[in-house]
Amino acid sequence: MVLVYIDHQDNQIKKSTLEAVTYGVALAKQLGTEAHALLLGSVNDDLAALGAYELKNVYQINDAALAHFDAQVFVKTIAAAATKVGATTLLFSHNQTGKAVCAGVSALLKAGLVTGAIELPKTDAGFVVKKTVFSGKAFANVSIQTAIKIISLSPNSFHTTSGAAATASITPLDIPVSAGHVKITAVNKTSGEISLTEADIVVSGGRGLKGPENWGILLDLAKELGAATACSRPVGDAHWRPHHEHVGQTGVQVAPNLYIAIGISGAIQHLAGVNRSKTIVVINKDPEAPFFKAADYGIVGDAFEVLPKLTDAIKKMKASA
Amino acid sequence: MKILVCISKTPDTTAKIAFADGGKKFEEAGVQWIINPYDEWYSLVRAIELKEKDPTTIIHLVTVGGADAEPIIRKALALGGDEAIRINTDSSDSFYIAAQIAAVAATEKYDIIFTGKETIDYNGASIGGMVAALVDAPYISLATSFLFEGSTATITREIEGGEEVVTVNSPVVVSCQKGVAEQRIPNMRGIMAARTKPLKVLEPAAAEHLTSIESFELPAPKAGVKLVSPDNVEELVRLLHDEAKAI
Numbered sequence: 001m002v003l004v005y006i007d008h009q010d011n012q013i014k015k016s017t018l019e020a021v022t023y024g025v026a027l028a029k030q031l032g033t034e035a036h037a038l039l040l041g042s043v044n045d046d047l048a049a050l051g052a053y054e055l056k057n058v059y060q061i062n063d064a065a066l067a068h069f070d071a072q073v074f075v076k077t078i079a080a081a082a083t084k085v086g087a088t089t090l091l092f093s094h095n096q097t098g099k100a101v102c103a104g105v106s107a108l109l110k111a112g113l114v115t116g117a118i119e120l121p122k123t124d125a126g127f128v129v130k131k132t133v134f135s136g137k138a139f140a141n142v143s144i145q146t147a148i149k150i151i152s153l154s155p156n157s158f159h160t161t162s163g164a165a166a167t168a169s170i171t172p173l174d175i176p177v178s179a180g181h182v183k184i185t186a187v188n189k190t191s192g193e194i195s196l197t198e199a200d201i202v203v204s205g206g207r208g209l210k211g212p213e214n215w216g217i218l219l220d221l222a223k224e225l226g227a228a229t230a231c232s233r234p235v236g237d238a239h240w241r242p243h244h245e246h247v248g249q250t251g252v253q254v255a256p257n258l259y260i261a262i263g264i265s266g267a268i269q270h271l272a273g274v275n276r277s278k279t280i281v282v283i284n285k286d287p288e289a290p291f292f293k294a295a296d297y298g299i300v301g302d303a304f305e306v307l308p309k310l311t312d313a314i315k316k317m318k319a320s321a
Numbered sequence: 322m323k324i325l326v327c328i329s330k331t332p333d334t335t336a337k338i339a340f341a342d343g344g345k346k347f348e349e350a351g352v353q354w355i356i357n358p359y360d361e362w363y364s365l366v367r368a369i370e371l372k373e374k375d376p377t378t379i380i381h382l383v384t385v386g387g388a389d390a391e392p393i394i395r396k397a398l399a400l401g402g403d404e405a406i407r408i409n410t411d412s413s414d415s416f417y418i419a420a421q422i423a424a425v426a427a428t429e430k431y432d433i434i435f436t437g438k439e440t441i442d443y444n445g446a447s448i449g450g451m452v453a454a455l456v457d458a459p460y461i462s463l464a465t466s467f468l469f470e471g472s473t474a475t476i477t478r479e480i481e482g483g484e485e486v487v488t489v490n491s492p493v494v495v496s497c498q499k500g501v502a503e504q505r506i507p508n509m510r511g512i513m514a515a516r517t518k519p520l521k522v523l524e525p526a527a528a529e530h531l532t533s534i535e536s537f538e539l540p541a542p543k544a545g546v547k548l549v550s551p552d553n554v555e556e557l558v559r560l561l562h563d564e565a566k567a568i
């Protein structure tokens with residue numbers, strides 16, 4: 001059985017989890033087995049509706065001790081549940097929660113782990129998973145040799161497909177949950193922002209924008225496109241933008257449908273974090289900027305002139321569509 | 322207090338990524354090696370800061386790697402730390418490496434085990450979580466700040482769409498990222514001192530390899546950029562809509 005871990009935030013299932021569900025269902029078909037899911041705690045979403053993704057069943061462990069996240073407790077609970085239901089492949093999203101738990105589950109079950117998978121595994125001979133390495137500069141095909149396998153799926157790598165006329169069953173699962181040692185004392189959400197790793201479109205600014213006071217034209221474009229915003233490392237280091245927006249080899253790695261780079265030179269460490277984007281647009285006044293070599297479309301021009309025009313043109317296109 | 326800092330050797334961020342043996346092996350020729358930036362800039366420096374605050378703190382560094390990892394571990398010792406342990410084996414399997422670190426942790430009682438949030442070569446982001454599970458300690462991933470008082474750590478960690486602050490008593494395993502500390506440059510005194518700091522070489526503990534890398538690939542090169550005039554941004558919008566189907 002393929003078992004997909006359902007991550008949730010504020011009692012809502014995240015897009016990255018739905019990607020993992022879609023991936024899990026496809027993998028189950030490939031292996032000739034069933035896809036089930038595992039939920040720790042509860043959500044407001046209608047779990048039965050996950051049947052639209054062709055998910056068979058959701059195992060739910062609803063224990064008061066799971067209301068607050070504690071990686072140690074979650075790891076033990078997930079490992080015990082996987083053993084109890086006889087899971088042979090476990091799937092996580094490679095998001096913050098996945099990164100906190102999948103490795104621990106791997107160690108407890110002695111189940112080989114590949115993190116950051118970007119495709120379905122090749123299972124004709126063995127079990128080989130493709131993942132990004134060198135922070136996006138290359139890929140590795142990793143073979144898992146153990147009977148139980150664990151994969152965490154890189155966000156935005158696998159499109160969700162739903163629409164099946166089916167409902168998923170919900171099966172309560174009784175697993176003793178141990179007491180945790182971690183106390184959460186505060187939560188600070190950057191509310192209203194589109195999550196950078198899940199965004200379809202990312203608009204990103206570099207040192208070429210000269211200062212934080214000039215970000216308005218970039219934010220206007222992002223708003224028009226419904227895009228998340230990002231920045232190069234020096235921009236984060238100088239606190240022109242919050243550091244969680246810093247993308248690249250030592251920042252966040254993103255793979256949106258569209259990445260628009262404005263006033264960013266395209267240093268190798270920056271490219272590493274963004275080069276899996278499907279389409280890359282570069283706006284830079286220097287025709288020799290290395291970023292143009294990694295781009296699909298480019299405008300050689302001054303961002304301060306190009307951005308307002310571009311935002312306008314998109315507005316017009318949307319109005320006429 | 323005793324801190325274990327996990328150190329990994331990675332290619333420099335500007336290293337040319339190429340593969341040998343028909344894609345089976347990373348091409349090491351001409352590659353400069355560095356301490357994995359997350360290990361160096363954040364975990365190691367934070368451990369050093371804690372020792373500066375409380376000089377009775379003992380810092381051990383551990384690396385799992387062959388003799389070629391010694392310049393890296395010496396460089397880490399030049400920044401700080403009291404002694405280093407090298408487990409004399411090489412592997413790309415996270416579980417095997419974590420089992421080696423857990424074996425070290427089992428013999429010494431560490432209050433804090435620091436790792437970087439991931440290495441910049443294999444991007445596993447797994448060692449901390451595995452070590453924590455193997456030694457049955459709490460695990461705090463993706464820390465952006467780390468404070469320690471008495472025997473209680475107060476840690477800010479990244480969550481989806483924000484951050485949360487947690488408290489936990491030691492022992493604890495923590496993976497560090499930006500925010501935990503600021504990068505430092507080793508000075509001459511540190512470099513001299515590092516030469517005489519103990520570096521223990523241990524043979525690996527028995528552990529299984531759960532995965533292996535079959536091959537590497539490079540991304541397909543881009544077809545080439547289509548340039549649009551800055552006076553004709555409508556054309557870019559049209560291309561993004563009709564051709565790339567991106568908006």
Ligand SMILES: Cc1cc2nc3c(=O)[nH]c(=O)nc-3n(C[C@H](O)[C@H](O)[C@H](O)COP(=O)(O)OP(=O)(O)OC[C@H]3O[C@@H](n4cnc5c(N)ncnc54)[C@H](O)[C@@H]3O)c2cc1C
Pocket residue numbers: 205206207208209231232233234235246247248249250251262263264265266267268269270273283284285286289301302303304334358
């Ligand atoms: C170990 C290490 C790790 C690193 N990790 C990262 C990382 O994760 N992410 C990252 O981004 N960087 C990283 N860097 C830094 C990286 O090497 C570059 O220094 C950085 O990406 C450059 O940022 P930038 O493109 O914003 O600035 P610059 O390189 O200064 O480029 C600014 C660009 O703006 C253009 N420009 C100027 N004015 C205008 C205008 N009016 N209109 C349009 N264009 C204009 C210029 O032509 C130029 O190309 C790392 C470096 C090291 C050593």
